[in-house]
Amino acid sequence: MFQPAEAAIAVEVLDEALAGDDDYRFVGAYEGGADTLVGFACWGPTPATVGTWDLYWIAVDPAWQGKGVGSDLLHEVERRLAADCARLLVVETSSRAEYAPTRGFYERRGFRRAAVLPEYYAPGDDLVIYLKDLTHGVLATTAS
Numbered sequence: 001m002f003q004p005a006e007a008a009i010a011v012e013v014l015d016e017a018l019a020g021d022d023d024y025r026f027v028g029a030y031e032g033g034a035d036t037l038v039g040f041a042c043w044g045p046t047p048a049t050v051g052t053w054d055l056y057w058i059a060v061d062p063a064w065q066g067k068g069v070g071s072d073l074l075h076e077v078e079r080r081l082a083a084d085c086a087r088l089l090v091v092e093t094s095s096r097a098e099y100a101p102t103r104g105f106y107e108r109r110g111f112r113r114a115a116v117l118p119e120y121y122a123p124g125d126d127l128v129i130y131l132k133d134l135t136h137g138v139l140a141t142t143a144s
């Protein structure tokens, strides 16, 4: 589903993360604990916000989709975000029909559709922004 330019950006960002850039975090899912990557997630703190983070990518090898790998990756991202006292998780996706299963994935995992920017990506292709409250209703405290 990803365009070549999007894949190139993912590799570039992974290189930056491996070089020590803390703005991008990655976690991978591996087949049977072996060295074959079957999925990954990439997230990072949203600049100039208090406790807001972006989930930049979550992707699972098509042969492995629908088997719980994406859910496991999201759980792991959220577990690490809890350790970072994250407040809000933002994810952007497309309104295109082929992304309907992806939107359902987010909606059934606590994300709410917060905004739609019409025609953002292309004519007929809106940007859909989802938010997930990571505080479970507990008020966050901030240093003053």
Ligand SMILES: CC(C)(COP(=O)(O)OP(=O)(O)OC[C@H]1O[C@@H](n2cnc3c(N)ncnc32)[C@H](O)[C@@H]1OP(=O)(O)O)[C@@H](O)C(=O)NCCC(=O)NCCS
Pocket: 001, 056, 057, 058, 059, 060, 061, 064, 065, 066, 067, 068, 069, 070, 071, 072, 093, 099, 101, 102, 104, 105, 108
């Ligand atoms: C969205 C995605 C990460 C979910 O990962 P997954 O391993 O298929 O997810 P799981 O097996 O844990 O959960 C399956 C759920 O996702 C939905 N789903 C989304 N895409 C699916 C697919 N291609 N095949 C099967 N189920 C899919 C199912 O409806 C199911 O929903 P439910 O459990 O709430 O009923 C994965 O399907 C994917 O990589 N999609 C293409 C890339 C993408 O859209 N990434 C997000 C934008 S960056």
